[in-house]
Amino acid sequence: MLFYKLYKDEQGRKVGFLQGNEACLEAALIAGLKFFAGYPITPSSEIAAVAAEKLPMYGGRFIQMEDELSSMAAIVGASMTGKKTMTATSGPGFSLKQENLGYACLNEVPCVIVNVQRGGPSTGLPTQVSQGDVMQAKWGSHGDHPIIALSPSSVQEVVELTIQAFNFAEQYRNPVVLLMDETVAHMREKIVFPLAEETEIINRHHSEVDPQKYKPFDTSFGDIPPFENFGSEYRYFITGLIHDEYGYPTTKPLEVKNLLDRIHRKINDHTQQLSLFEQYQTEDAETLIISYGSPVRSCLGAMEAGRKKGMKIGVLQLKTIWPFNPEIFTKLPSKIKNIYVVELNMGQLILEIERVIKRKVNIQGINKYDGLFISDQEILKYLEQQQGKKS
Amino acid sequence: MMQDIIHQYLRPSKKFPHVWCPGCGDGIVLSAIVRAIHSLGKSKNETVLVSGIGCSSRAPVYVDFPALHGTHGRALAFATGIKMANPELTVVVITGDGDGLAIGGNHFIHACRRNIDITAVVFNNSIYGMTGGQYSPTMKVNDYGATAPYGNIERPFDVCDLASAAGANFVARATAYHAIMLEKFIKMGIAKKGLSIIDVITPCPTLYSFYNKAGKNIDMMESIRDRTITIQKAEQLSDAEKEDKIVVGIFANRDFPEYTGIYSDLMERAKRSVKDEELL
Numbered sequence: 083m084l085f086y087k088l089y090k091d092e093q094g095r096k097v098g099f100l101q102g103n104e105a106c107l108e109a110a111l112i113a114g115l116k117f118f119a120g121y122p123i124t125p126s127s128e129i130a131a132v133a134a135e136k137l138p139m140y141g142g143r144f145i146q147m148e149d150e151l152s153s154m155a156a157i158v159g160a161s162m163t164g165k166k167t168m169t170a171t172s173g174p175g176f177s178l179k180q181e182n183l184g185y186a187c188l189n190e191v192p193c194v195i196v197n198v199q200r201g202g203p204s205t206g207l208p209t210q211v212s213q214g215d216v217m218q219a220k221w222g223s224h225g226d227h228p229i230i231a232l233s234p235s236s237v238q239e240v241v242e243l244t245i246q247a248f249n250f251a252e253q254y255r256n257p258v259v260l261l262m263d264e265t266v267a268h269m270r271e272k273i274v275f276p277l278a279e280e281t282e283i284i285n286r287h288h289s290e291v292d293p294q295k296y297k298p299f300d301t302s303f304g305d306i307p308p309f310e311n312f313g314s315e316y317r318y319f320i321t322g323l324i325h326d327e328y329g330y331p332t333t334k335p336l337e338v339k340n341l342l343d344r345i346h347r348k349i350n351d352h353t354q355q356l357s358l359f360e361q362y363q364t365e366d367a368e369t370l371i372i373s374y375g376s377p378v379r380s381c382l383g384a385m386e387a388g389r390k391k392g393m394k395i396g397v398l399q400l401k402t403i404w405p406f407n408p409e410i411f412t413k414l415p416s417k418i419k420n421i422y423v424v425e426l427n428m429g430q431l432i433l434e435i436e437r438v439i440k441r442k443v444n445i446q447g448i449n450k451y452d453g454l455f456i457s458d459q460e461i462l463k464y465l466e467q468q469q470g471k472k473s
Numbered sequence: 474m475m476q477d478i479i480h481q482y483l484r485p486s487k488k489f490p491h492v493w494c495p496g497c498g499d500g501i502v503l504s505a506i507v508r509a510i511h512s513l514g515k516s517k518n519e520t521v522l523v524s525g526i527g528c529s530s531r532a533p534v535y536v537d538f539p540a541l542h543g544t545h546g547r548a549l550a551f552a553t554g555i556k557m558a559n560p561e562l563t564v565v566v567i568t569g570d571g572d573g574l575a576i577g578g579n580h581f582i583h584a585c586r587r588n589i590d591i592t593a594v595v596f597n598n599s600i601y602g603m604t605g606g607q608y609s610p611t612m613k614v615n616d617y618g619a620t621a622p623y624g625n626i627e628r629p630f631d632v633c634d635l636a637s638a639a640g641a642n643f644v645a646r647a648t649a650y651h652a653i654m655l656e657k658f659i660k661m662g663i664a665k666k667g668l669s670i671i672d673v674i675t676p677c678p679t680l681y682s683f684y685n686k687a688g689k690n691i692d693m694m695e696s697i698r699d700r701t702i703t704i705q706k707a708e709q710l711s712d713a714e715k716e717d718k719i720v721v722g723i724f725a726n727r728d729f730p731e732y733t734g735i736y737s738d739l740m741e742r743a744k745r746s747v748k749d750e751e752l753l
Contacts, residue, residue, distance in 0.1 A: 117558045138743035143557050143736060148583035152550030155543065159523070159554030162541060163562070167554075185544050294485075312521050312539040312555060313562050319484070319534055321542035322526075328486050330534060 084135060085128075088275075096275040102240045102267040103128035106170070106196060106260070107136065108275065109241040113248035114283060116142040116165040119156035121149055121175060124208045125264045126198035129170035150178035157193045158186045162320070164286075164311035166248055170196035173215055174205060176222065183257055184223030189320045190299070190307070190345065192251035192286055194244075196260045198267040199375075199426075201453045210453035211264040213375055213426040219259045220404050226342060228349040230356060231259040231404040235378035237271040243358075243401060249284040250356060254348060255306050261403060263426065265376035265455050293317070297327040299341070305348035349405050358401035359410055363389070367396030368417055369465060371448075372435060373424040374400040376455065381424055383458025388465060395465070403431065408438035416441075420468070424448045424461060475508070482507045482517075484537045492531050494602075496690030498649030498675030502596050503532045505652055506565065509659035510538075520563040523552040525572035528603050528677075529596030532567045546577030549584040552591050560733040563663060566593035570611040571601045574630050578610070585639030585668050589732040592662040592669040595632055598677040606680030617684040632672040633724040642667030644725035649675040650697045651721060658723070666731045674719050 088098040088108075100108065107115075107129050118133035120126075130146065137144045143160075147153040150171055157167035171179060176197045186193055201207025202214045215222075219231040230250050232243045240262065247258040289296060289308030298318045300307045310316035323331040324338050332338065349356070362382060364370060369388075371381045378399045388395040396418075398410070421443055423432040429447040436445055448464050450456045493499050510520055522538045524530035526545035533540035543551045548566045556564045573581055573595050584591065599612040608618035608625045611632060615624040636644045643665040647655035655673060662669030676682075676693035687693050697719060704722035707715055 117554070119554060119557075135743075138736075138740040139747050141740065141744075143740070145553070145557055147550065147553070148579050151547060152553070152580050152583075155547040155550035156554030156557070159541065159551035160558035161554075162539075163555055163559040165558045167558070181544055182547065312541075313519055313559050315518050317517060317537060317539050319540045319542065321534070322544050323542070330487060 084132065091274065093277070095277055098273055099270055100237060100273045101128065101270045102234070102237045102262060103198065104132055105237045105240045105273050106244050106262070107132040109244035110168055110194070110248065111136060111140055112275065112281060113245045114166045114285070115168055115248070117157065117160040117167040118142070118144045118169065119147050119153040119160070119167070120169050121147055121153050121171070123150075123172045123175045125200055125267055126170040126172050126196060128267075129196060129198075150175040151181060154179040154182035154195070158182055158191050161191045161193050162312045166192070166252070168194040168196065170198065172198050172200045172208075173202045173212075176215055176218065180223040184225060184227055185322045186257040187223065187227035187229065187345065188322060190255035191257070192255055192309070193257050194247045194251055194260060195257060196262060199261060199263045201451070207453045209264070211376065211426055211455055212451065212453070213261075213263055213377075213430070214451070215261065216403060216425070216427065216430040219261055226346065228256060228346050229259060229404050230254065230256055230349065230402075231261050232358065232401055233261040233374040233403050234266055234401070235374070235376055235399060236266065237269060237273050239401070240266060241273060241275060245281060245283075246358070249282065252286045253284045254352065255286065255309060256349060261375065263375045269376070289316075298329045299325065299327045301327060301340070301344060305344050305351065353405045353407050354409070356402055356405055357407035357410065359407075360399040360401065362397040362399070364396035364398060364415060366394055366417065367415065368394040369420045369422070370396050370398055370414065370418045371422050371424055371461065372398045372400070374403060374431065375426070377424045377426060380456050380458045380461055384461035384465065387458060387462050393465065393469070400431075406434045406438075411435060411438045412440070419443060421445045422448050422461075422465065424456065426450050426456065475504070478508055478511050479504055482511070482536045484535060487535060489535075491535055493528060494679040496676070496678040497528070498598065498677075499529050499532060499596055501649045501652050502529070502594065502655065502673050502675055503536065505656040506532075506567070506594060506659055507536055508656050509663060510563075510565070512660060513663055515563050515663070519561065520565065521555055522565050522567060523548050523555065524567040525569070525577060527569040527572045527601065529567055529569040530572055546572055546575070547580065548572065549577060549580040549591065549593060553584060553587075553589055556589055556591055556733060557736070560590070560737070564591045565663065566591055568593060568595055570595060570597045570599055570632070571609040574610045574632065574635075582635065582639040585636050585641040585670065587732040588640055588642055588667045588729050590666055590668070592659065592671065594659060594671045594673060596675050597632060597672055598675050598681060599629070600677050600681045602677050602680050606684050619684065632670065636670035637725040640729065641670050641725060642727055642729055642731070643669035643723075645670075645723045646672040646674070646719070646721050648697050648701060648719060648721060649673060650694050651701065654721065661723075661726075665726070666734070667729060
């Protein structure tokens with residue numbers, strides 16, 4: 083049963099009052115989603131419910147699998163037939179998905195994994211907000227593997243970044259993690275869906291080579307090999323073992339190294355294209371708040387309130403978490419003396435920020451991990467206290 | 474002639490030799506799968522092999538079909554995604570007793586329950602060969618393994634009972650010794666709409682034999698031959714008399730509705746339930 087209704091505005095765009103989870107699936111349909119496999123888990127359940135209802139209307143298919151492991155396996159299998167696929171989960175399920183997420187990274191299988199973050203560790207706080215899975219998104223699966231992760235701060239951004247997640251997955255032949263959080267997933271806002279002509283949809287690149295000469299991991303096309311569907315005239319083998327260009331298992335040191343280098347290079351060399359971020363009033367800022375996901379809203383509130391009191395505050399919002407883009411931080415205006423990193427965890431992305439900022443500047447985390455959302459007043463109060471200490 | 478068929482199906486680009494030990498039964502089972510697919514006239518392009526991890530799961534690398542060598546236990550889960558996303562494909566799962574019944578046990582029963590049109594061949598040697606001979610969920614009580622130095626204390630699964638109870642449309646058992654019977658059952662399984670489970674008793678003359686002093690391949694094959702009885706014969710025996718026997722035959726052959734077919738009907742209903750302007 084759907085708990086929202088879509089209307090058309092004067093320009094013909096679909097509009098509605100949707101929560102993040104609902105908007106995520108609606109956006110996935112715009113991006114071309116054709117297969118969803120999932121397992122019930124709070125606070126992501128609405129995504130699967132909307133998928134179950136809407137996908138068959140659009141000629142897509144939905145399945146509720148027996149567990150998180152199999153739902154990840156199912157979307158990888160489905161993607162091999164050429165379909166755009168997605169699953170949605172939360173922390174405990176994200177832990178289980180790591181197994182076949184690694185498989186998808188190694189075999190360069192496009193797919194989208196939504197993680198609506200809740201408090202952890204373990205079963206944690208099933209109904210409450212957190213951003214505790216930021217490092218897990220990067221390092222959760224064993225072995226070195228490339229990952230793309232995006233994090234929306236509003237329901238409208240859920241729409242934007244869900245479509246972007248599918249586009250990146252297809253373009254780079256890589257799984258993309260959409261790191262939502264409980265607040266953005268359950269918050270309702272007025273949403274405008276873009277018209278087809280306003281939306282760029284990217285599909286995976288197919289090869290034109292003779293099927294007899296096709297190699298699924300051919301490096302002669304550059305770092306992103308063309309993809310061919312299972313069921314087409316291109317017959318090939320994929321494996322979770324380290325493989326050569328044909329996909330066959332190998333332990334030859336040069337082939338092993340070349341493969342790992344290439345799958346990382348294809349992401350790292352495109353960090354600038356993958357890096358999405360917003361800057362708010364940073365030109366004259368002396369204090370910079372860095373954040374991502376739903377806390378960005380509170381950061382903007384704190385900025386506005388602080389500016390009224392004469393504090394020169396700016397906000398840097400990261401929409402792309404992984405790959406991490408050091409250039410954003412090395413190019414920050416030199417007036418910035420204090421950097422505050424707001425996260426709903428005990429301090430995860432701050433470690434990357436500290437790593438890349440070489441110049442002398444005060445970097446501090448503002449961290450909340452009690453299951454509650456952080457307010458603009460809390461952030462502003464902390465900033466004022468710090469300013470008081472210095473003066 | 475059998476060799477001609479096999480040669481048509483070997484991957485032209487694959488470098489041999491294969492990973493299996495001399496005397497392993499896995500090659501016989503793979504050959505039966507290939508002959509079954511061939512005799513049904515299935516296209517190579519539209520027949521997908523999916524496997525998990527273990528000795529048996531290496532089979533798809535050698536034969537010329539689109540194939541996914543997945544993660545441990547998840548073959549049926551990957552296969553479910555492939556079959557759901559493109560129901561036109563013929564999907565054959567190659568798994569072992571450890572892969573399919575232990576780490577993949579949950580996927581096994583749920584694939585049977587959904588009755589999705591996939592044929593799974595369980596290469597059942599009652600031991601984990603690739604990792605060094607640990608006891609598997611189909612090992613008999615008191616058999617030995619690397620992790621059962623005092624004899625196995627766990628009761629084994631009967632793969633066919635489990636699959637039948639869980640709802641698979643077609644369930645049969647054969648052995649690597651009875652290769653023609655095996656080919657026939659695999660063929661029936663692939664032709665059947667719905668989930669098919671073919672349990673294949675196959676010898677591990679390396680590790681099972683090492684821990685259980687079962688002799689060479691010939692000895693193990695003769696033992697399989699001598700212990701094999703039909704379902705009809707088994708019905709006349711007491712449980713004690715059946716203890717060491719391998720019961721072969723067709724355990725289930727029925728026509729519960731198949732999952733992707735039911736889903737296609739659901740899609741028609743879903744499309745009819747909306748007005749065109751409601752769709753984006």
